[in-house]
């Protein structure tokens with residue numbers, strides 16, 4: 001029996017401010033978000049995970065959460 005497809009979660013940990021009730025791993029942005037460096041790190045992490053776990057299963061869904069992913073530019077999200 002084939003294994004089910006995978007779902008991918010991508011975390012963007014910055015927000016305009018930290019809401020007092022929020023338990024998420026999110027942090028108030030202090031100036032500009034380090035988009036380029038963070039995306040490079042995400043892609044490196046994903047590449048390593050694909051190799052480490054020999055991922056051959058299809059990905060059926062991708063969820064980008066946070067934090068506030070819309071703080072990133074459309075170009076950065078497109079790169080992901």
Ligand code: SF4
Pocket residue numbers: 014015016017018019022023024026066067068
């Ligand atoms: S993730 Fe949502 S609830 Fe949490 S600090 Fe950011 S905006 Fe507020």
